[in-house]
Amino acid sequence: MAIDLKTKALKKSLFVFHLSTGSCNNCDIEILDCLTPRFDIERFGMVLVGSVKHADVLLVTGIGTIKNAERIKKLYEQMPKPGFVVAIGACACTGGIFKEGYQMAGPIDKIIPVDVYIPGCPPKPEAMIAGIVKLLEKIK
Amino acid sequence: MEIIEQVKEKFKSKIKSVFFHNEKRVYLEIDKEDLIDVVKFIFHDLDARFITASGIDNLKDMEILYHFSLDSDGIVISLRVFIDRDNPCIESITSIVKGALNIEREMYELLGIKFLNHPGLKRFLTDEFPEGFYPLRKDSPGRAEQ
């Protein structure tokens, strides 16, 4: 019962940490856009936090360059569990237009386990919210 | 175009060729020994703004284009310098233009051109790759040996 309550609370209160790993920063801008009046993800209890130690969800954008790969892993390790990873944008899901890039160590799911993929270049904020709703369904 | 005349006047034989792509785009070819003088003149006396430098690998040699903008006329002057490919080194212009610091660093990193008297010729973009890996060189093996 207590566990149940905590899971429920988790669903209602996701702290997201934004991790950009070689993106074109459009996805990142759109993530920030989610915070702003039109989309306002705080309605759902989501807050953007500055430290990965507070986070429940990593929002990963970008192709995951070689320079980033080990850092992403480190950050994933630092995130307190239960924690989830959302790959945002074509880049994070597949590599997108930079797929042939030499620097590419990703896509992200090659580096860390990904729970939800949100494709698009960039995905619209609505899509991101929809993706996170999918994530909520996944949390048990 | 008087400005180009001025440059020609000043350096005469040192300007190996002048090429007008159109009236706003001028390419001047010079020797690498004369670079500093010409840059000094263009940067200080003509009060041009340094835009950037593009390094190009021609296999036979390397080419560096120093782009300067004369903002009041909207003219872009590109100084073309050819340097030896086997031993690519050239005087750094950072002593004149501070802003060239990172631009030259990048060229060093991606093309392997050594800039003499550059204050901090370190890699900063691809420092995870092995030494001697110059991706923008045309004969670059394509991937660093791992």
Place this chain on the structure above:
Amino acid sequence: MKKVIVPIGPYHSLFEEPEYFALYCDGERVVDIEWMAGYNHRGIEKLSESKHWDQVTFLIERICGICSTSHPIAYCNAVEDLAKIEIPERAKYIRSIVGELERLHSHLLWVGLAGHFLGYNTVFMWAWKYREPILDIMEMVTGNRNHYAMMKIGGVRRDIENEDIDIIKKILDELKGKLEMLTGAVLDDPVLAARLKGVGVLTKQDIKDYGAVGPVARASGVDIDVRRDNPHAAYNLVEWKVITCQDGDVFSKAVVRLLECFESIKIIEQSLVRLKKIKGDIAIEVRYIPSGEGIGRYEAPRGECYHYVRSDGTSRPVRHKIRAPSYVNIPTFKASCIGETIADVTIILAGIDPCYCCTERAITVYDADTRKKLFDGKDLMKLSQEKTRKIKKQLGFKEK
């Protein structure tokens, strides 16, 4: 000198992108800064050598999400310069409109983020709220909120319909009032002024030394603007003026950006009026890209985008050099940040409006080795899989 490194980044909420500034501090005072880049390095310069001229526009767009039409414009200018193409008038106006809309949204975005960095979230929210209608226009006109895919060598890809023009005008009119309010709120706030005035001052000499461009330069009284100096698109066909400030501090940068918004609106409105009258193609047909070299410039929201392309007559560039505005603006931190406090450094860095994506475009190598070994697609796939596996295996992957 005792060195204390305070790391700013790479994954830091100050930046949307990963970037690492090692601040060498003495107390709160920053005595030196080291800039480590490469986290976002995707190798676009190299990638573009293996893409079709037309594909490159899309790639270039993805240099960055904020200047996502500035780089294409500069690139198209470069290719048009190379091929000596004159674009139709209608295309010129549309380019200006899209470019200026982007400037609007980008400046608002900056104002918001600057507020956010200062902990002034109200400004952040307000600015971004006012930015939304612009994105709406964008979506209406181009079909996407951010990567518009509007530019094309020889013109533009999509037209702006007459019916849309009225709607755009209406939205802009509404926006103007709100913008005025926001400008007032930001510029008259004494606390903001206390925070921003006299901070991170760049002198004219600094600007010249570092070759800084855009609002950063204009805030220091350096009157440069490629739109005026080297006219392209429709900028010489409409009335507007270049905003400059003399102080060179972060506050003037804010002033310049906010006032530029009004100029942008002016440009857009005039262009829209003209656009209605002009009939004709939106693009000319480009058949051949001859060999040669070309230079393209465009005044992106953050300053001059500079593209140099060289062609050998095939359907892809031989060399594509991109100099994004932030690449020359960021190093000015050497002049403006040293001696300031950490808190100021963050806002000074933000004042440059840096985004690092564009500074890190340069490489990506995927040449098949033509001399020694030929990989085919499958080999490459295998190799890359192997590599990924390898990376996966060794946590803390390192070459050699």
Place this chain on the structure above:
Amino acid sequence: MDIMVYYFIGIPFIAGLFCLLLPDKWKTLMWAIAFDVCLVLFGYFVYFFDKIPALTGNLFVWDGLTNFTLLGVSFFGLIISLYSYNLTIDFLNRYYGFLLLTVASGIGVSVSNNLLLMAVFWGILAITLYMMINLGGSDAAYPAKKTFIMVGGSDSFLILGIAIVWVLTGVLNITEMHIEIDRALAACGFLSFVIAAFTKAGAMPFHSWIPEIAENAPVSVMAFLPASIDKLLGIYLLARVCLNMFSYHETMWFLLRLVGALTIVCAVFMALIQHNMKKLLAYHAVSQVGYMVLGIASANSVGVVGGLFHMLNHAIYKCCLFLGAGSVEEKTKTTDLDQLGGLAGMMPITFVSFLFASFAISGIPPFNGFFSKWMIYQGLVEAGKSGEPSWILWIVMALIGSGLTLASFMKIIHAVFLGQKSASIEKKDIKEVHWTMFVPATILSLLCLCFGLFYFQIPLSKFFLPIMRIDNMEYILNLELPLLLIIAGIILGFVIYPMFMPRKRRIAPVFIGGEKQEEEMRISGTEFYNVIRDTRFLKTMYVAAEKKITDLYEVLKSTVLYFTEGFRVIHTGILGTYLTWILFGTLVFLYIFIRW
């Protein structure tokens, strides 16, 4: 009883002289002598506390204040000698010898009723202080000289005061005096005494010797003399002067308060920016004097009790802090804050005792410092009620001083124990110090807590209320409820907290934006207050302070030197020779005096 007093003074005195004669190598023997003597004395004073009948003789006085001071002196002697077990300095014989001599003369000062006798002991204290500082090696020579000249100079003020008092009243017995400050001469006499007390205790502007010696004198000496014994005795004298000898006078007392408040604030500002742990502690040793002065000068019972209580508390926690600093220095060989860091894990006991003492000195409830400060505030409020005009100013200064104290101690805590390890510490294999070093500190820190939690039961009702002859202090009881709440809160907290203790734990690297940890990513904490230093107004002050214009000694020195260039030739310049003569002369003087 008289005869006992001779023993109290004589035993340590003789033991001290004996130690001086012993060869340097017999470490343990000397230690045993010192320790045992102090133990016996302390045991005696504890056992006979309250049981010794009050005594007011020609030469000696024995009342509540004496009782308390004696307890203090012997206690700190005990603590320090325990701590010194593993001490590694040259001339240990001198160390223990002078330690015992100090104890002896400390006892002497506090029991003497005759002012001249007191002056003699006072003089011996100055000498032993000088000698003990000198043990710090050649670097300590200059500060030692400075100290000697300052403290010695204050002795002459004492003598001057005695002379004035003699002229005024014709008696030399403290207990028989009640002087109205109605004339200039009386005021001069009062001020002379006060200067003597201030110099000893280290109130501004006579403080400059304390920070000066801090860096070079052995830490245990710092802990013993300026931190505890000198405070006890200096404030003892002040209390005697203010309570017994002179009667209340508006202007004079105002002056005292002013000095007290200024001392608090100025010294704490200096402390804030120090980079050396010992020096920082020394400045606090100065700053805290201000509270005591303020308390005693509040001229009402709550305040005076607060001041005396604070004196005790200060001696306890400052001693503990110095001992902690000593332990750190023992292990790391440095007290430079920039080079320390992250010691908490390696020296947990030292850390906790240091932390407690820091809380105490910053006045965090429920540590003892809070209660004495609180009483001082109450005293000031009371003073305000009875018409003291600027009481609120003193309160503000005292409160802000307390805030600043907290800030500077947190800085030490960060720089020494928390934060990240510095490169030099990372290399060394540092462990907890020997038990003889941490036990004294632990005892003291527990005392801090104990005197806080049971502030009424032990220190107040045992020591101070009897001294002031107050039976009922309603005000003090005011604290009872909050205190109970605090205790209950802590108990509840520590009962409930384990239930909340995170069950799922994992150790992971620190988050620094994903970057790799580098050695330089370390804030030592010394720069915390650079901002304050750079503030426009304060900057000029600090610059001035660095030029030592606030240092009375330096100012006087430069003026005197200007005049005395010519006399230099006659001096051999070997200070030790002079001192031996002085010591010898004082002994002769003492002998004559006692006979007479």
Place this chain on the structure above:
Amino acid sequence: MKKLFIDYEICNRCPGCVVKCSYVFHPANNGITAVREEIAFFFACRRCDDYPCVNACPNNALERENGIIRRSNFLCISCKSCALACPFGTIPVDILQYLTERCDICMGNRLNEEDRFICVKSCPYGALKVVDDEQLKEMKNLHTIGQHIIVKVINWLEIYQIQEK
């Protein structure tokens, strides 16, 4: 003067060119395709009256200049419609490349001397040769493109011209 000789009779039969090329300004450049494209349009094309290829091109990439087909390197999307449309099958599909290639007949820069003309060495069918004028003397049906390329091909242009007459 050395010239690159292409025997288009052999070459034309080849389903997909596999030669290596030492022109390295582009990754995986196969310069010979560019040459073959030129040959195809110059010599192999039958010059139809109604240009089925031009009409078939969905992107308007083909145009006719003086009767010779020219493919725009910018517009072609490599859909191969023209190859299908050509009734004579004169356009080999592998020359219709989206990313066009370049052959500089190894006149430009090469790192090593032996890198020159590696197309010749790597053509499995022997369609390529480096020749000098002496060797060319005996051969028939030779045509030159520019100064450096010699093609051995039955020139449909001539036939066309004959028909015209």
Place this chain on the structure above:
Amino acid sequence: MDIIKIFLLILGSFVIFGISGMISGWLDRKITARLQWRIGPPWWQNFADFLKLTGKETVIPDRANEFLFFLSPAIGIISVVITGAVLLSGIFYKPARWDLFIFIYLMMIPSITIFLAGAASGNVLASVGAGRELRLLLSYELPFILALLVPVVKYHSAQISEIMNYQMMYKINVGYISGLIAFIVGLLAFQGKLGYVPFDVSEAETEIAGGTFVEYSGVLLAMFKLTKWILLSVGVTFFVIYFLGGFHNLITGILKYLLVLLLIVLIKNTNPRLRTDQILRFSWGWLTILGFFALILSLAGF
């Protein structure tokens, strides 16, 4: 004294101020959101946050000093609960025997625990935050004290119960000019204690990534959040009691509470973050001058 009563008081304070703190925290977020044209979180948001954090794993940084890392949240929470209990004690004990000074000192402890937490984390960013927290403490403490001393000067007593009685008898403290000024100064200084904008330098998410709390996660973070919420509630309650005449009438009391809360949130949302040196200059300059001015006024009887 009755032990049970004491413990009840502590527990009561924990529950009352915990819940009202969470609600206040939510109000803060909600009002902020409304000011920014957002909808904002639902009322149970802070409860959900708290509950979720308790269910999460705690990540201990490898360079931390574990002892303090675990201890400081506990001290923090205990200190604010005790402060709350001291405030509440007026309900049980009449007249409540406690005075201003203990309140001032108790209110310092949360800042210290935040500092200790940062210092114990072994992280540079946290260290920077910790340093800033201290500077912040230094800066706002002086005006805070000055502001709180104004009624003391007025009534010549540091006893809060007496001050309350005087307010009942005459008029509430903000009714006097000096009291009003003191209230404003105190509120601004309290903003610093709460670590709200413009004084949120020690957390400064966009500068040092959460500052002192950067390493905290799970239960420990939850405790700090709770500490902050309770601090908010306790502080506002204190202001209501000390300056606005207290809760004698529950309805007006709550209205007063909301008013003070609204003021705090408004200040928070209409200012950017200041730099530490600016904070220092502001609070040791303007605020202190104002504070002294209020003191002088109250000495003069206004």
